[in-house]
Amino acid sequence: MTPLIQLKQVSFAYPGSSRLLLNETDVTFDCGQRIGLIGANGSGKTSLLHIIMGLLRPTAGTLLFKGREVSSKEDFRLLRRSIGMVFQDADDQLFSPTVLEDVAFGPLNLGMTQAEALQVSRQTLENLELSRLAERVTHQLSGGEKKLVSLATILSMKPEAMLLDEPTNNLDGATKARLTAILKRLDIGYMIISHDWDFLAETCDELYTLNQGRAVRSGTECLHTHRHVHAWGDRPHAHDC
Numbered sequence: 001m002t003p004l005i006q007l008k009q010v011s012f013a014y015p016g017s018s019r020l021l022l023n024e025t026d027v028t029f030d031c032g033q034r035i036g037l038i039g040a041n042g043s044g045k046t047s048l049l050h051i052i053m054g055l056l057r058p059t060a061g062t063l064l065f066k067g068r069e070v071s072s073k074e075d076f077r078l079l080r081r082s083i084g085m086v087f088q089d090a091d092d093q094l095f096s097p098t099v100l101e102d103v104a105f106g107p108l109n110l111g112m113t114q115a116e117a118l119q120v121s122r123q124t125l126e127n128l129e130l131s132r133l134a135e136r137v138t139h140q141l142s143g144g145e146k147k148l149v150s151l152a153t154i155l156s157m158k159p160e161a162m163l164l165d166e167p168t169n170n171l172d173g174a175t176k177a178r179l180t181a182i183l184k185r186l187d188i189g190y191m192i193i194s195h196d197w198d199f200l201a202e203t204c205d206e207l208y209t210l211n212q213g214r215a216v217r218s219g220t221e222c223l224h225t226h227r228h229v230h231a232w233g234d235r236p237h238a239h240d241c
Contacts, residue, residue, distance in 0.1 A: 001030065001031070001200040002066055002067040003028045003029060003030050003064070003066075004027070004029050004030060004031045004033075004066060004160065004161055004189070005027070005029040005052055005063075005064070005068075005083070005161075006026075006027070006062075006063070006064040006067075006080075006082075006214075007025060007026060007027040007028075007048070007051070007052070007058075007061065007062075007063055007064075008026055008061055008063075008064065009024045009025075009026065009060065009062065010014075010022055010024070010025050010026075010027075010048075010060070010062070010063065011023050011024055011025070011058060011060040011062040011213070012044065012047055012048075012051060012058050012059050013059050017090065019208065020080070020214060021042075021043070021044035021047050022044045022047065022048060022051075022058070022210075022213050022215075023212070023214060024060075025048075025061075025154060025211030025213060025214050025215045026062065026120040026215065027208060027215050029161070029191055030187045030189070031160065031161070032188070033189045033191075033205065033206070034189055034190055034192075034203065034204045034205045034206075035189075035190070035191045035192070035204060035205070035206055035207070035208060036191075036192050036194060036203075036204035036206070036207045036208070037049075037191055037193045037194075037206075037207075037208050037209075037210065037215075038193075038194065038195065038197075038200070038207065038209050039209055039210030039211060040210075040212070043210040043211065044167075044210055044213065045193045045210055046088070046165055046193065048210070048215070049085060049163045049165055049191070049193065050214050052079075052083070053076070053079070053083070053085050053163065054076035054079065054080070055098050055197065061122075064220045065078070065079045065082075078135045079127075080161040081110065081157075081159075081220045082159055082161065083160065083161050083162065083163065084154030084155075084157055084159040084161075084162050084163070085154070085162070085163040085164075085165070086150055086151055086162060086163070086165065086195075087134055087150065087165055088165040088166045088167075090143070090146035090147050090149070090150040093150040093153060094138045094139075094146060094149060094150055094153070095138075096124035096138060097137055097138065098134070098135055098136065098137060098140070099125070099130070099134055099136050100118065100121055100125070100134040100221060101136060102121070102138055102149060103124055103125060103149065103152045103153050103156045104117040104120075104121040104156070105153065106117055106153055106154070106156055106157040107120050107121060107157060116214070117156075118160075120156055121152075121156050122134065124152050124155050124156040125152055127155075128148060128151070128152050128155070128182060130145075130148055130149065130152060132180050133145060133149065143170050143171070144171050144172060144174075144175035144216065145175075147167065147175065147179070148173060148175070148178065148182075151164075151167075152181065155186075156224055160189075161188055161190055161191075162189075162190040162191075163190065163191050163192075164190060164191070164193065165193045166193055166194055166195075167179060167192065168194060168196050168199050176199065180199060180202050180203055183203045184202065184203060190229075192204060206218065
């Protein structure tokens with residue numbers, strides 16, 4: 001089966017910098033796959049997702065979408081119809097006056113009529129149990145609500161796969177649990193950047209680690225959750241590995 005996305009020998013450095021964030025790295029993302037992507041801050045994780053979406057261009061190497069090289073604006077337009085990205089900061093993604101308008105923006109850009117886009121958007125919000133937010137002013141939402149709405153803006157376009165950049169950042173426990181449940185019941189693949197091992201263990205099947213510019217594929221055995229209670233949980237303490 002042809003992979004959905006392939007990065008072959010991809011390198012990347014920001015203009016004016018001699019430091020390669022990505023150094024001849026290879027990544028394969030198959031249809032339906034659920035991948036976690038980890039690495040130190042500044043290791044190139046977000047840059048890798050931005051290269052896939054065409055927001056950054058690699059210094060060297062090849063990006064393939066369904067087996068075909070992606071390089072032109074038209075190539076990336078087609079890729080973005082199939083793959084959506086949830087940005088780390090929801091405010092980078094939400095810009096319309098109301099939640100419903102934000103969620104309908106993508107379907108309208110895909111060529112749906114206004115009536116069709118609104119119907120799909122209302123259904124998406126209902127599926128995510130967010131219907132109560134439909135007429136809310138987007139910039140007045142809480143951080144957790146914005147994160148869930150930004151996810152809705154992608155799902156309303158019915159993508160084949162998603163890329164999510166640190167989706168649990170600054171989320172409270174309840175919202176994180178809601179996001180985890182939503183992702184687990186989706187029937188599409190995704191790639192998630194996160195430092196939250198428990199979240200990745202709940203939502204992903206395998207792992208890539210970015211280190212010194214290379215992406216190393218790990219087995220599923222390294223993904224596991226930690227559940228424990230401390231009698232003195234309100235006092236500072238350390239865990240020895």
